[in-house]
Amino acid sequence: AQTVTQSQPEMSVQEAETVTLSCTYDTSESDYYLFWYKQPPSRQMILVIRQEAYKQQNATENRFSVNFQKAAKSFSLKISDSQLGDAAMYFCALAGSARQLTFGSGTQLTVLP
Amino acid sequence: ETGVTQTPRHLVMGMTNKKSLKCEQHLGHNAMYWYKQSAKKPLELMFVYNFKEQTENNSVPSRFSPECPNSSHLFLHLHTLQPEDSALYLCASSQNRDGAYEQYFGPGTRLTVT
Numbered sequence: 001a002q003t004v005t006q007s008q009p010e011m012s013v014q015e016a017e018t019v020t021l022s023c024t025y026d027t028s029e030s031d032y033y034l035f036w037y038k039q040p041p042s043r044q045m046i047l048v049i050r051q052e053a054y055k056q057q058n059a060t061e062n063r064f065s066v067n068f069q070k071a072a073k074s075f076s077l078k079i080s081d082s083q084l085g086d087a088a089m090y091f092c093a094l095a096g097s098a099r100q101l102t103f104g105s106g107t108q109l110t111v112l113p
Numbered sequence: 114e115t116g117v118t119q120t121p122r123h124l125v126m127g128m129t130n131k132k133s134l135k136c137e138q139h140l141g142h143n144a145m146y147w148y149k150q151s152a153k154k155p156l157e158l159m160f161v162y163n164f165k166e167q168t169e170n171n172s173v174p175s176r177f178s179p180e181c182p183n184s185s186h187l188f189l190h191l192h193t194l195q196p197e198d199s200a201l202y203l204c205a206s207s208q209n210r211d212g213a214y215e216q217y218f219g220p221g222t223r224l225t226v227t
Contacts, residue, residue, distance in 0.1 A: 033214040037218075043201065043220055043221045043223075044219075044220045044221075045203065045218035046218075047215050047216075047217070050215055091155075091156070095214040099144070099209065100146075100158060100161065101158070101216055103155045103156040104155060105155045
């Protein structure tokens with residue numbers, strides 16, 4: 001069984017500052033993918049960034065980057081230069097060979113002007 | 114239309130009603146999913162369809178009945194629901210090929226059972 005844990009139900013960050021959202025996971029598979037999804041108040045779930053477990057290099061997408069620590073089974077998301085539009089619920093997710101996503105419980109991010 | 118669309122966006126129904134949720138994906142994907150999102154809980158996978166065949170049913174009550182007539186369309190037929198079934202129902206799709214694991218989501222249907 002796969003599990004994904006997000007221990008921070010809520011986080012806040014000042015506009016233009018940097019924030020890191022935590023995620024830990026557990027899986028018995030060696031080949032898997034990790035994702036961060038964003039769900040703004042409009043409710044459309046949007047893929048933010050993905051990481052293949054076999055890649056050592058941390059994924060980056062503009063202001064979003066991850067810190068993937070495979071041995072520690074940790075997958076945190078860093079948002080740099082936070083913007084008001086970044087305010088949303090962020091979900092960490094894991095997909096193994098069955099291709100089914102296991103989601104964490106989410107972190108509600110508030111961006112303060 | 115682009116991406117994954119869902120209709121209706123909002124639905125209020127009584128416990129004796131029968132209604133259907135519709136999902137359509139315009140991405141050329143071959144796998145589709147239904148999720149239930151309740152407040153304060155992680156997303157719950159309900160059903161998975163690969164190439165129109167149901168490959169997963171996560172112990173979902175029979176009052177939820179999925180239908181996948183083709184790779185682009187997915188329905189969730191609802192009947193005799195309970196108030197605890199009130200939630201946001203999300204549809205997603207993905208391409209079943211090596212290296213493609215990410216899913217693309219629709220905006221969801223907010224269901225209220227009275």
